[in-house]
Amino acid sequence: MYTETAMLGLDVPLRASERAYRQLRGEILNGLLAPGAALLEVEQAERIGVSRTPLREAVARLIADGLVVGRRGRGFEVTDISVDSIFELYELRQALEVQAIRLAATRREPTVFIELRKAFVSAPELLDQGDAGVHRYYLMIDELEDAVDAAVENPFLVGALRAVRTHLARIRRLARRNPLRLRAAAAEHLLIIDAIIAGDPSLAAHATHIHLHQSLVSVLAAIDEDSAAVVE
Amino acid sequence: MYTETAMLGLDVPLRASERAYRQLRGEILNGLLAPGAALLEVEQAERIGVSRTPLREAVARLIADGLVVGRRGRGFEVTDISVDSIFELYELRQALEVQAIRLAATRREPTVFIELRKAFVSAPELLDQGDAGVHRYYLMIDELEDAVDAAVENPFLVGALRAVRTHLARIRRLARRNPLRLRAAAAEHLLIIDAIIAGDPSLAAHATHIHLHQSLVSVLAAIDEDSAAVVE
DNA sequence: ATTGCGGTTTCTGTATACACAATCGCAATC
DNA sequence: GATTGCGATTGTGTATACAGAAACCGCAAT
Numbered sequence: 001m002y003t004e005t006a007m008l009g010l011d012v013p014l015r016a017s018e019r020a021y022r023q024l025r026g027e028i029l030n031g032l033l034a035p036g037a038a039l040l041e042v043e044q045a046e047r048i049g050v051s052r053t054p055l056r057e058a059v060a061r062l063i064a065d066g067l068v069v070g071r072r073g074r075g076f077e078v079t080d081i082s083v084d085s086i087f088e089l090y091e092l093r094q095a096l097e098v099q100a101i102r103l104a105a106t107r108r109e110p111t112v113f114i115e116l117r118k119a120f121v122s123a124p125e126l127l128d129q130g131d132a133g134v135h136r137y138y139l140m141i142d143e144l145e146d147a148v149d150a151a152v153e154n155p156f157l158v159g160a161l162r163a164v165r166t167h168l169a170r171i172r173r174l175a176r177r178n179p180l181r182l183r184a185a186a187a188e189h190l191l192i193i194d195a196i197i198a199g200d201p202s203l204a205a206h207a208t209h210i211h212l213h214q215s216l217v218s219v220l221a222a223i224d225e226d227s228a229a230v231v232e
Numbered sequence: 233m234y235t236e237t238a239m240l241g242l243d244v245p246l247r248a249s250e251r252a253y254r255q256l257r258g259e260i261l262n263g264l265l266a267p268g269a270a271l272l273e274v275e276q277a278e279r280i281g282v283s284r285t286p287l288r289e290a291v292a293r294l295i296a297d298g299l300v301v302g303r304r305g306r307g308f309e310v311t312d313i314s315v316d317s318i319f320e321l322y323e324l325r326q327a328l329e330v331q332a333i334r335l336a337a338t339r340r341e342p343t344v345f346i347e348l349r350k351a352f353v354s355a356p357e358l359l360d361q362g363d364a365g366v367h368r369y370y371l372m373i374d375e376l377e378d379a380v381d382a383a384v385e386n387p388f389l390v391g392a393l394r395a396v397r398t399h400l401a402r403i404r405r406l407a408r409r410n411p412l413r414l415r416a417a418a419a420e421h422l423l424i425i426d427a428i429i430a431g432d433p434s435l436a437a438h439a440t441h442i443h444l445h446q447s448l449v450s451v452l453a454a455i456d457e458d459s460a461a462v463v464e
Numbered sequence: 465a466t467t468g469c470g471g472t473t474t475c476t477g478t479a480t481a482c483a484c485a486a487t488c489g490c491a492a493t494c
Numbered sequence: 495g496a497t498t499g500c501g502a503t504t505g506t507g508t509a510t511a512c513a514g515a516a517a518c519c520g521c522a523a524t
Binding site for chain 3: 040041042052056073074075
């Protein structure tokens with residue numbers, strides 16, 4: 001026990017508990033299991049095709065992730081997403097990302113970020129290419145995050161950032177994709193990268209703060225529109 | 233499943249998994265299970281007097297807490313504490329506590345902190361009373377933390393702070409108690425409380441930053457002395 | 465229509481058995 | 495002495511049985 005299955009690439013069959021964890025996590029993140037959804041241990045074990053023991057292990061991990069919460073009496077439920085919880089998450093996100101960017105701007109290997117900069121300079125063209133371009137753009141964001149994580153050299157901080165990103169993934173799903181916002185965000189990322197390359201922690205921190213603020217405004221606006229659309 | 237046993241005060245027997253969790257956690261935090269200690273599932277289940285199933289649940293939670301890590305092959309081990317890990321934890325702690333203090337200074341109910349201030353004004357006399365006084369002082373620190381958590385009104389942030397405090401408890405155990413430092417820390421806390429009462433987020437943040445820096449310096453100095461004492 | 469109670473059903477926490485994986489100890493070989 | 499291979503032992507992941515807890519449902523009383 002207690003090792004997660006080795007990363008992709010090894011010909012090792014997934015343990016049942018890992019399979020259950022990944023399935024449930026994926027379904028929560030992609031919205032199939034909606035916020036607030038109530039789930040029972042026996043029914044989920046049967047649906048996924050594992051026995052209760054590995055299902056319980058998967059659920060325990062999802063509880064630790066904050067994606068589900070135990071209910072009194074029976075079962076567990078997918079955690080809710082409210083406007084309040086989005087604000088709260090962004091408050092935590094800001095504290096962590098500003099610290100991470102400061103450290104990355106201090107400790108970085110510039111070459112990594114210089115390569116990333118080249119890609120981000122082309123982001124507007126990429127975003128004009130439709131879905132495939134947008135998908136590639138999101139991969140670039142992931143690469144930037146990975147580079148910052150590596151530059152930070154702090155497992156505690158990176159762990160906390162990853163926990164935040166898990167929740168963000170769900171929130172992003174709720175927010176409608178806004179082309180103008182994506183273009184603006186690309187420019188904000190470029191500025192952050194430039195600050196990191198320049199080794200200027202203060203500029204990097206402030207640029208990140210502004211980026212997060214604009215991101216939050218955009219998310220909330222999108223959710224507001226959706227709510228209005230649902231009005232009966 | 234998956235509710236932790238109700239808080240103290242209810243006449244409900246502890247579940248085996250909860251009992252195992254508390255015992256292992258307590259032993260890790262008090263140093264009985266030392267950093268790096270390798271443990272086996274079967275032996276710990278027998279030692280604690282539960283079957284493997286609740287022991288596994290307890291260990292999974294300790295893994296989520298960052299207090300133990302799974303080993304390849306067999307068993308699990310208590311996470312190590314290194315000088316690097318202390319630095320890293322303080323980097324995360326600073327990001328979180330500075331954000332929390334800013335929010336507390338903005339959202340607080342002054343009366344709570346005015347009461348706390350009265351207690352902290354007397355801290356020097358308390359610290360002169362030997363072990364009982366020091367113990368009471370640490371309780372006051374806990375009360376201040378609780379008050380800040382409540383003022384922050386952000387479960388994500390409070391959860392992250394609590395995770396950091398778990399690790400800090402171990403580090404504090406390693407550091408020798410230093411009476412001069414305790415007195416200085418009491419003054420630093422008083423300044424932080426005053427900034428919260430005044431509703432000045434910037435002063436509160438800076439005072440917190442300085443307090444954490446001095447705390448880190450003190451911890452590292454204590455560990456350095458201990459290392460020197462251990463030299464053979 | 466609402467409430468309370470008892471019986472039934474379903475669910476959870478735990479123990480334990482089983483199959484497979486990992487480790488250890490010992491003997492043989494170089 | 496160091497290395498390798500093999501069998502025995504120990505440990506882990508999982509399935510399942512059992513006991514107790516919790517929820518649900520039906521019926522009677524108000």
